[in-house]
Amino acid sequence: MAKVQVGDKFPNLAIDTLYKGEGMMQDLFTAPKTILWCLRYIGCTVCRYDIHLAAKQYNDFIEKGAKIVFMLQSEKSVLQEELKDIQLPFDIICDPSMKLYEELEIKPAESMQALAGGKMAALMAKGAAAKLAGFSHGKYEGNEQQLPAMFIVDQEGTVLESIYAENIMGLPTIKELLKMI
Secondary structure: OOOOOOOOEOOOOEEEEOOOEEEEHHHHOOOOEEEEEEOOOOOOHHHHHHHHHHHHOHHHHHHOOEEEEEEEOOOHHHHHHHOOOOOOOOEEEEOOOOHHHHHOOOOEOOOHHHHHOOOHHHHHHHHHHHHHOOOOOOOOOOOOOEOOEEEEEOOOOEEEEEEEOOOOOOOOOHHHHHHHO
């Protein structure tokens, strides 16, 4: 499969989510705009921080007719344990086999240095903010060098935005994302 591009129909892949269980990707596209935010795993401090920030500002997305679904390399059991005291306002696709990452051609970086992509200062600042918010690194899962991606898809499954990040800091911030939608 080729990378997903703007204007494409998003592939209707089989998924397993934290809250709703098994289904198909198209089942997720119930809002005028669905943001599919593909990160590494729940134990990644900066990934967990992105999830935390998205949950805090989720009503801002709802007001704009959008919803968020995350995709992680995490096992469902690890997510259930890590989030046992937290009810997120969005679902998370569990892809520990990384089959969906492969299908969507969301590649890992060639090295940890490439993952940082010259953005080490920004990554360290985000890590410090995550630590201040009470997050620390958890269980390692999947490919540590996995690059992130983000797709914005309409209710018909048409891709409105397609972002394959070149480094771990290559996705829009919450503020930038709210402007995009």
